[in-house]
Structure formats: C-alpha cells, structure tokens
Amino acid sequence: AQSVTQLGSHVSVSEGALVLLRCNYSSSVPPYLFWYVQYPNQGLQLLLKYTSAATLVKGINGFEAEFKKSETSFHLTKPSAHMSDAAEYFCAVSEASGTYKYIFGTGTRLKVLA
Amino acid sequence: NAGVTQTPKFQVLKTGQSMTLQCAQDMNHNSMYWYRQDPGMGLRLIYYSASEGTTDKGEVPNGYNVSRLNKREFSLRLESAAPSQTSVYFCASSGSLSGNTIYFGEGSWLTVV
Numbered sequence: 374a375q376s377v378t379q380l381g382s383h384v385s386v387s388e389g390a391l392v393l394l395r396c397n398y399s400s401s402v403p404p405y406l407f408w409y410v411q412y413p414n415q416g417l418q419l420l421l422k423y424t425s426a427a428t429l430v431k432g433i434n435g436f437e438a439e440f441k442k443s444e445t446s447f448h449l450t451k452p453s454a455h456m457s458d459a460a461e462y463f464c465a466v467s468e469a470s471g472t473y474k475y476i477f478g479t480g481t482r483l484k485v486l487a
Numbered sequence: 488n489a490g491v492t493q494t495p496k497f498q499v500l501k502t503g504q505s506m507t508l509q510c511a512q513d514m515n516h517n518s519m520y521w522y523r524q525d526p527g528m529g530l531r532l533i534y535y536s537a538s539e540g541t542t543d544k545g546e547v548p549n550g551y552n553v554s555r556l557n558k559r560e561f562s563l564r565l566e567s568a569a570p571s572q573t574s575v576y577f578c579a580s581s582g583s584l585s586g587n588t589i590y591f592g593e594g595s596w597l598t599v600v
Contacts, residue, residue: 382527405587416491416577416591417530424586463529467587475520475581475589479529 375400377466379478387486392436392451394481396464399445406447407465407475408438417463423447434458459485489513493578493592500568500599508563508595510578518581519561520545520589521553523574530577536561568599 380395398404405424409417421432428440434457438449447464464478493510500506512519517538522530522545532545534553542553550572552564561580565572575596581589 407588409591414594416593419588419590422586422588465589467589474532474535477522477530479527 375466375476377464377476377478379464379481381481383482385484386454388456389453392454394449394462396447397445398466400466402468405467408449409463411461454485456485459483491578491580491590491592493595497596504568505566508576511560512580516580516582520579521563522577525574570599573599
C-alpha cells in the first residue's frame with residue numbers, strides 16, 4: 374500500500390535561509406509524486422510533480438524537489454525563504470497508472486521569521 | 488478558467504440536519520474526489536469516482552454519501568450531520584489530459600453544532 378510521511382509538522386526558517394521540507398514515500402510501483410501548497414483559507418495548489426522524467430524537478434516560486442529512489446524520498450527545497458512562502462505544504466503520492474488514487478502526507482506548516 | 492468549483496463555501500448545521508455539498512469541474516476530467524481536512528491529520532479521502540458512473544469508498548466514508556451526477560458534477564451528502572463532521576471539505580478532480588495532476592476546489596467550511 375502507498376503511504377507518505379512528512380517529517381516535522383512545523384518548520385521555522387529565517388527569511389533568506391534555506392527551506393527544506395522532508396517527504397518519504399512507500400509505493401509498490403513507480404510513483405507519481407507531488408508537492409502542494411496551501412495558503413490560509415484556500416485550496417491546495419500544485420507546486421511541482423515528479424513523473425519519472427528528470428529526478429530534479431523545478432516548480433513554481435523557486436521551489437524544487439529531488440526524487441531519490443534509493444532513499445524513497447522527495448524532499449522540497451528553496452534556496453532562500455521569503456515571507457510569502459509561509460503556508461502549509463503537502464506531499465502526495467499516486468500510482469503512475471490505474472485508479473489515480475492519491476495519498477497525502479499530514480502536512481508541514483512553514484513559518485518564515487523576519 | 489474556473490477549474491473545480493464547490494459550494495457552499497461556509498455552512499453551519501445543527502446536529503441531525505442534512506446537507507449536500509456540490510462540486511463541478513470544467514476540465515473534462517474522468518476522476519473526482521471528496522476529501523476532508525482536519526488539523527494535524529492532513530487530507531483524508533472520503534469517496535472518489537474513478538469515472539462517470541462509478542463511486543468508491545475512501546478512507547473515511549462513514550456518515551457520507553456521494554453521487555456522480557455526470558462527468559462534471561460530484562456531490563457529497565451528509566444525511567444526519569454530527570459534530571465529528573465539522574471540517575473543511577475539498578472537492579478535487581484529475582485526468583490523463585492534465586498529466587494525472589489532481590486539482591482542488593477552494594474548500595467548504597462546515598460546522599456542525
């Protein structure tokens with residue numbers, strides 16, 4: 374069965390510092406992997422996705438994530454945090470084919486300190 | 488460019504009342520979903536519809552029913568609301584034409600008192 378684990382329900386970084394949000398997955402088949410961002414009182418927006426092409430995926434707002442099969446990880450990074458990055462971030466996994474069921478992690482709330 | 492539209496955005500119900508959350512997508516997606524979001528628990532799948540004419544239970548289906556009215560619309564019904572159903576509900580859709588990415592509506596905030 375698929376599962377997603379996000380380490381750290383809350384992460385705080387200083388403005389300008391590196392952002393690192395961790396995601397580990399388990400999947401019995403090659404997965405699709407996603408990162409979504411949720412701003413307060415809004416729905417989830419796609420940041421980036423991995424679909425078995427390049428292992429380093431670039432997304433919107435300067436975020437990127439690297440798929441590491443040996444570590445079953447898909448960590449999200451951004452070199453320099455901005456105040457506007459404060460939000461909740463969700464990692465998700467789905468099977469590459471089939472019923473398109475998506476499993477979401479429990480989320481990581483990012484706080485950016487001035 | 489509407490994407491996924493869900494209504495209502497806010498609703499307060501009394502215990503035992505019923506209501507239906509409506510959802511429509513205009514991206515010609517085959518699959519539609521209803522999730523609930525609770526603090527510290529992420530998103531949990533209530534029901535999904537892999538294609539028009541089919542529906543299946545997700546992780547937390549108890550107390551809910553769904554209807555896939557047509558390809559565009561997927562509704563969620565609470566027959567007898569309970570305080571435990573106080574949550575934020577998200578409708579979503581996905582399809583091969585959009586690279587199997589799942590797209591979300593803006594959410595419906597439901598409070599059961």
